[in-house]
Amino acid sequence: MTVLDDARAMLATGPVCDSCLGSPFAERSFGLTNGERGRALRTAVALDDDDDFDPDGPADCWVCEGYCGTADAIADAIVGELEGTHFETYQVGTRVPPLVEENERLAREDAGLEPDVGESVKRELNREVGRRVGSKTGAEVDFDRPDVLAVVDLEAFDPLEALESETVTSHAVDVQVNPAFVYGRYRKIERDIPQTEWPCRECGGSGAQLGDDGEEPCEYCGGSGYMYDTSVEQTVRPHVVEAMDGDEGKFHGAGREDVDARMLGEGRPFVLEVKRPQRRDPDPVELERAINDAAGGVEVDGLRLATYEMVERVKEHDASKRYRADVAFGDPVDESTLKSALEELDGATVEQYTPQRVDHRRANLTRERTVYGIDGDLLEPTSAEVHVHGEGGLYIKELISGDEGRTEPSLAGLLETDAEVTALDVTGVEGEDEPFELEAYFRDDPREDTAGS
Numbered sequence: 001m002t003v004l005d006d007a008r009a010m011l012a013t014g015p016v017c018d019s020c021l022g023s024p025f026a027e028r029s030f031g032l033t034n035g036e037r038g039r040a041l042r043t044a045v046a047l048d049d050d051d052d053f054d055p056d057g058p059a060d061c062w063v064c065e066g067y068c069g070t071a072d073a074i075a076d077a078i079v080g081e082l083e084g085t086h087f088e089t090y091q092v093g094t095r096v097p098p099l100v101e102e103n104e105r106l107a108r109e110d111a112g113l114e115p116d117v118g119e120s121v122k123r124e125l126n127r128e129v130g131r132r133v134g135s136k137t138g139a140e141v142d143f144d145r146p147d148v149l150a151v152v153d154l155e156a157f158d159p160l161e162a163l164e165s166e167t168v169t170s171h172a173v174d175v176q177v178n179p180a181f182v183y184g185r186y187r188k189i190e191r192d193i194p195q196t197e198w199p200c201r202e203c204g205g206s207g208a209q210l211g212d213d214g215e216e217p218c219e220y221c222g223g224s225g226y227m228y229d230t231s232v233e234q235t236v237r238p239h240v241v242e243a244m245d246g247d248e249g250k251f252h253g254a255g256r257e258d259v260d261a262r263m264l265g266e267g268r269p270f271v272l273e274v275k276r277p278q279r280r281d282p283d284p285v286e287l288e289r290a291i292n293d294a295a296g297g298v299e300v301d302g303l304r305l306a307t308y309e310m311v312e313r314v315k316e317h318d319a320s321k322r323y324r325a326d327v328a329f330g331d332p333v334d335e336s337t338l339k340s341a342l343e344e345l346d347g348a349t350v351e352q353y354t355p356q357r358v359d360h361r362r363a364n365l366t367r368e369r370t371v372y373g374i375d376g377d378l379l380e381p382t383s384a385e386v387h388v389h390g391e392g393g394l395y396i397k398e399l400i401s402g403d404e405g406r407t408e409p410s411l412a413g414l415l416e417t418d419a420e421v422t423a424l425d426v427t428g429v430e431g432e433d434e435p436f437e438l439e440a441y442f443r444d445d446p447r448e449d450t451a452g453s
């Protein structure tokens with residue numbers, strides 16, 4: 001059997017369009033469309049048989065029932081649905097009616113071919129519609145993680161009507177706009193600011209409670225619905241969501257500090273995820289200025305447009321932390337005793353049983369963490385300032401207090417007196433084996449005004 005015999009057998013199954021005639025031969029002659037393959041085969045068979053040339057169009061095709069001729073109209077509908085949405089990459093998916101898939105199988109069987117040889121109508125339309133969307137918008141196909149995904153449901157329109165009117169109803173097109181991401185570092189220059197918004201524990205965030213005369217403002221939060229007036233998330237999120245013209249935003253932090261701790265130094269990495277953004281490339285410098293101009297106790301720095309992978313990066317990347325702590329002692333301590341206790345902790349491996357203050361829904365376990373470095377100065381006989389550089393996950397308040405024996409060794413244990421952190425600042429969050437800020441995780445060019453740590 002030659003290709004021409006196979007084509008003749010396909011033509012004998014009934015009227016088929018060029019695309020459906022060519023698609024069983026899709027693996028031959030790279031660089032042709034299935035429509036071009038089908039047209040060439042039809043021409044060659046007609047010449048070979050010395051028949052009149054009378055091609056069947058998509059409207060007559062019993063296999064695709066006309067859908068192969070609707071790529072232009074579908075592409076127009078997709079581009080229409082995406083109007084106003086900025087995107088650089090896209091993907092097109094097609095849902096094909098089961099009846100058409102059955103026709104494809106039957107046609108190949110009737111022609112004596114393998115039932116799944118060549119290419120399906122689904123793949124044909126994905127590619128042909130995709131190419132048209134690309135040339136109309138200048139965007140590029142991305143099968144992995146496109147900015148936008150258009151899913152076409154062929155059953156939502158009549159192919160013959162679409163061929164007639166050269167249009168496809170927008171109801172047939174479902175456009176998904178994938179989230180966009182902004183990376184940065186935040187500083188918390190005031191205490192008592194949580195990282196993420198914290199709904200009131202009494203009213204659950206409603207801001208209301210049930211009184212004798214019906215609903216009244218929640219006594220606990222004063223009606224705001226929140227435990228604290230603001231949060232890092234609430235400071236950053238509205239600006240980023242607005243700059244990207246998105247629906248909503250989600251804050252992802254590289255760990256978090258206690259609510260009563262400040263976050264200083266170069267700040268803590270975070271990613272703000274914006275859902276359904278209409279714009280994906282706001283100017284990070286302007287965005288940063290807008291946030292910092294409006295913010296109270298929070299500052300942001302080094303904003304960049306980030307990839308999807310940056311979310312997992314900030315959440316999973318191992319980071320060491322630097323701290324500055326004000327420490328109060330139960331009994332007076334002298335300088336040399338403090339120094340030798342700190343020397344003993346310097347480089348020590350600390351065993352920490354889950355602290356009492358930590359959420360007791362979390363599993364209790366003992367873990368080992370390294371104190372990379374620690375030093376300090378006595379300010380008064382009963383107070384000191386201590387600087388610690390520790391492995392990620394080291395509980396600093398417990399390293400100082402000993403947590404009633406749950407952390408070993410500890411400063412309190414070595415000094416044989418009570419020791420308590422009265423004020424804590426996080427002064428550094430640094431990737432353990434490499435920085436957070438690798439260029440592979442960014443979508444924009446490096447900024448000239450930031451050293452990038």
Ligand SMILES: [Zn+2]
Nearest residue numbers: 017020061064
């Ligand atoms: Zn067809």
Ligand SMILES: [Zn+2]
Nearest residue numbers: 200203218221
């Ligand atoms: Zn409340």
